[in-house]
Amino acid sequence: MNLYQLFLFSVDRTPDNPVIIQDDRMYTYAQLSKEVDRVASSLYRLGLKNGDRVMILLKNRIETVILFWAIQKLGAIFAPINLHSSTEEILYCVNDLETKFIIFENASKLLLKKQKFKERPLLIGLEESLGDLNYDELVKQGITKVEPYPAQDEDIGVILYTSGTSGKPKGVPRSHKNEYTSSMAHIFQCGYQRFERTLGIPTLSHTIGIRSLLTMTLVNGVYIPFPEFDAYKAIKMISDKKISCLFLTPTMYHDIVTHPYANRTDFLTIHSIVYSGGPMSAHLIEKCSELMSPSLFVNLYGSTEVYTFSTCPDVRSKPGSAGKAGIHNRIKLVKLNSDLKISFDWLDKKGEIGEILVNMSSLEAFRGYWNRPDVTKKVIKDGWYFTGDVGYIDDEGDLFVVGRIDEMIISSGENIYPQEIEKVLSQHTSVKEAVVVGEDDERLGQIVTAFIVTDNKELTPQALDFFCKSNNQLPNYKRPRKYIFIKDIPKNSAGKILLRELKDGHFAEEKF
The missing domain is CATH 3.30.300.30 (ANL, C-terminal domain)
Known part of the structure; x- marks a missing residue:
């Protein structure tokens, strides 16, 4: 089983259903599949093969989604980079990945202009006259059908770079199994149904963005990408496009529900809202609940490396709670600065604060950072992932995160x-x-x-x-x-x- 195979299954189920909408452009599953075939055949003709890394410097848009599936079809690796990264960070990622292709748009042109690559990749621009060739040429010249590469469970499909506040970015390789199991867990834990509709606001360089795209595809839903986040446009889309579920950061929810237009909008189609990426205040939880009245209001606590740590299925009943371990996961607390030389000093006492550890046997868990065995050894010890987060378990067995060790x-x-x-x-x-x-x-x-x-x-x-x-x-x-x-x-x-x-x-x- 691999991600492209799952995409084909969805295409076969509902070929004539819409899958992606951006402004006045709309693709059905069948139309998207044909465009993916064309782009994949052009990339193949240009020499892209299984295991090659493709750096993506694009905003969320239809072309980014097509490229994601085309790269998966060839068994290559989709490596999206945050457009807000510095030129130094981007150059580091290019050389770290040894990327064969960079696909970019005008907004990222200046980031590439003066780069000194160890080995120059092929530059493909989204617009005309950018790079060695442009995206439209990939579509027009893609006429030869190419067979999909039979990627295996443990093959890498995606590499995401963590946005650390200091030091070099860390590449997180995610296998087809990682992404499939994480997406299925998300569907289950967030109460998603067939034919959901969501806003693709978080960038695909972030695990939230990837999860939104994959889950919508698996449930034959509709994904509406946002190249730029705008609270007013998001509110309009929720009403106009009958959005049924949202997966955003607390900051994005804050900007949406505090916008003046929110009080004049119909949110009746929304049944599930999920947040991750940071804590949400009790006041913001109350405001979201008041305006959107979702059946499910989920706090998903996790990371790029493992995806789910834990979930709280209804934060309205327990604001601040990260809930219990996810369906594929096991979490424990250890005393701060526990010395592995003597053994883990597990915390069993309720309310006692310690570092949060996640068991690495999870099917959602990565196996180590890209080209960084030194960092991998620091965070993975004896089959446990040291999150660097600090928390406690309350009397009902629910996890509360109180901060980071380094904070x-x-x-x-x-x-x-x-x-x-x-x-x-x-x-x-x-x-x-x-x-x-x-x-x-x-x-x-x-x-x-x-x-x-x-x-x-x-x-x-x-x-x-x-x-x-x-x-x-x-x-x-x-x-x-x-x-x-x-x-x-x-x-x-x-x-x-x-x-x-x-x-x-x-x-x-x-x-x-």
């Missing part, structure tokens, strides 16, 4: 986890977003500093401090010693907060 604040010898403080601050009615970091302090080592986004000009640090200590919400040592009001929280394209930007002072302070 932990140590103030006067006390371990403080930012998410716990952010959760309290976000409950204040005037706080739109809150991010907590540790700031170096000569006396205490670090102090808790809170960055606040608000539209209330009357909000003061004193009012927030009183709110934090009211009803014993936070003990003295956890309360922020410093508040900074800013215009926006810096984030990358996947919605991940760029803590380094805040720590280095790269933000616009709000002056009321």
